[in-house]
Amino acid sequence: MESGNITGVSEFLLLGFSEETEVQLLIFGLFLSMYLITVLGNLLIILAFTSDSHLHSPMYFFLANLSFTDICVTSTTIPKMLVNIQTERKVITFAGCFTQMYFFQLFAGLDIFLLTVMAYDRFVAICHPLHYTVIMNPQLCGLLVLMSWILSILHALLETLMVLRLSFCTEVEIPHFFCELNQMIQLACSDTFLNNVVMYFAVMFLAGGPFLGILYSYSKIVSSILGISSAQGKYKAFSTCTSHLSVVSLFYCTSLGVYFSSTATQSSHASAVASVMYTVVTPMLNPFIYSLRNKDIKEALMRFSEVAALKGPVVLGLKKCP
DSSP: OOBOOGGGOOEEEEOOSOOOHHHHHHHHHHHHHHHHHHHHHHHHHHHHHHHOGGGOSHHHHHHHHHHHHHHHHHHTTHHHHHHHHHHTOOEEEHHHHHHHHHHHHHHHHHHHHHHHHHHHHHHHHHHSGGGHHHHTOHHHHHHHHHHHHHHHHHHHHHHHHHHHTSOBBSSOEESSSSOOHHHHHHHBSSOOHHHHHHHHHHHIIIIIHHHHHHHHHHHHHHHHHHTOSSHHHHHHHHHTTHHHHHHHHHHHHHHHHHHHHHHHHOOHHHHHHHHHIIIIIHHHHHHHHHHHHOHHHHHHHHHHHHHHHHHHHHHHHHHHOO
16 A cells, blocks of 8 residues: 655545445434433533532532533534434544544543542542532632643643654555554554554553542542441441542443454454444443432422423513513
């Protein structure tokens, strides 16, 4: 295959999952449904936080940011795939591919940092309850989210610039449903040693580091809960972090599952199918986990729906007035 300058590549082909028409229609309906559920579910979490003063606390502030990030993660990949299926074209432009790769890296990294910050918030709430409001003040919460954004932006920019320096073959087919970093590096015709080094170090420090931080936070949380004498106190303390623990477990288990499955099978198609778990399924399930396991969220959503129901007749009544 002829190799050429990076300026000679104007577009890439996203192969997706299947070329059969019946399967394509099934995939379109399935992914459209999952995308709409993800956006609607996470928007409800954000609306509950913004409209209900009872939820104006650090934990729900971080949760609203996580919901926004989950919407952005899926919005960087799913709409383009749906458009390609609808138009029966698998083409994505050079600029579009690198833009998609940059924003996916940004929001995926932000997801990891926010989960870590939320683990720290639960650690302070359970292990240092008397100092919680002092430690988790609005300034610190804002700073933690800002630092998460800055680190994610810098990491995504570094990875994207590192791939931009590579040369690609004149015809590039990506065996995935979006421009994934590892796939892009594998398709390059030039030397990718430096890219692999940067990518593995980034995974180790920006994914492994936060994961160790989450494990440390929950080890302290568990030891503090075990020190509580009453069974009711233990249940109440642990119930405040079960939702977050479920989301963390789902995110990291699916991510590790994708990594090990792609390593074992060496199949790009299998990796694309497995990556659906953490890029689509996990953001879709997060709102359900938090709403079903969190009493405050359920009450806030009920109050929000009651207010919306009351405003409807009032607006209709005003329209009927001459």
